[in-house]
Amino acid sequence: MKEQDQYLSVIKFPAFVSITLIILSAVYFGFLYHALQEPGLSTSQTLIFGLLLLVLLVLVATWVATLMSTHIRLKARWMRLLSRWMLVHVYYPLARFLATVTFSSKNILIESYLNFSNETVLTDQREISNSSILALLPHCLQKEDCTVRIGTDIISCEECGGCDIAKIKQLVSQQKVDAAVATGGSLAKKLITERNPNVIVAVGCHRDMVDVVRDAWIYPIYAILDERVPGAKPEAKVNLASIEFAIKRFK
Template sequence: MKQVHSIRRARKRLFIGLITGTCFTVCLLLFTLWLIPYVGLENIHPSASWILGLIVLALVGSVSVAYWSLFFSIVTKQSLPGARRSRGLTIKFFMPLMVLLGKALGIKKESVMLSFISVNNEMVQMEAGRYKPEEILLLMPHCLQNSKCDHRLTYDINNCSRCGKCPIASLLELHDKYGVNLAVATGGTIARRIVVQMRPRMIIAVACYRDLATGIQDTYPLPVYGVLNERPHGPCLDTTVAPFLLEEALQRFLKEEYLAGKHPGIGKMISTAQGTQL
């Protein structure tokens, strides 16, 4: 557990460092946008440069407010006013710039995305409420199934014999115990279709770092809590996930009256068989 907390702290520090650098760079570029044409704008109209300056200043102020709101939320672990919008700005705007900045600084894209997922999870934990089982979707990649299994789960997950050779049996147990929705998607497009069809209010997703980061971006503003799968045999082959991590997330996001597991069978189970891993 100490090692896990240490990794989380390292990822959080990396995220804070990158988003600080990104915010500073954006503000610098905005000031430069005003400074460069300053002399030329005066020839158009005496007040043109000042009007542009006010616009740039407003943009810099917006970026700065969003940054500090996010920064203090991360540091204090409390959802501050504007933190939800800051998370959206980070997901849609800052994240791509952070990847570029990280690349320029020689930081691997994987490290940047892992830091993003870690901070996103903390923000979701702070902002999200508690939900009924039918409002939560457990979204899993098909690569969790044992590649040597003879049962076709891509069309009907109930075909699982629950032999315990892959994590699917444990996922079915969580579905039975808490009544949450369970879906197995074989591609990002299929995953998005499932989300549209089921209309969950909360998603707990399992995938690799790349697909989790993409999924979080694609489904915003829907809260997505990401759990990394383990890849002992490489990507997309016989991956695993620790069931207790998913149960911990369910304990956090389910309403109190459903935590005793007294409402089984509420959720649905969906399998699909197209595309690539989420």
């Protein structure tokens, strides 16, 4: 990744959300200023401006708390859940909207969003030992012509070393961590609900990671993007050090 892309993959998401909130505030106060030029606001206008101000204040206050949650663990559980819900259902769509209207790279925005989300999860889980961690893996890590039927469990991998599944199998068994393989977003959600872990270390492509983080937002999910090298093997690769780092941090 180029140095500029690396920088953007950290700063882009928080910058886009902040810019969008500044634009929304400017639009609100622009309309309010215009309305106040008229001789007095009607009751319905007062109500609408009051409600919009309330929404704006909630958006800004929760965003400030969410920014803080990358460094400071929010004390109240309801605040942590609200912040996570807003991150997934409000702030990401806002940043996505700005990326669309500015023709900005969506993949870099997703990387930045996941980096940001991972920081909040690491802070949230700081000094917490989890009894159950689920390593959620995509099927595309398996070698294309592997004859072993993996299903949702990597236990059947014969560890021939043909793909990253072998090393992940060794890692999760050393660390005594549960692992599951999902072929798509709905299966991933089903596996998460069934196994109900304390924390998830998920691997996948950009789109799958956004879906999993959104669908299972109630769970702390540390997302790791898989890697596809153009012209190389058809199966995806993953940085094993990132998986090991996350598992050890959450244990």
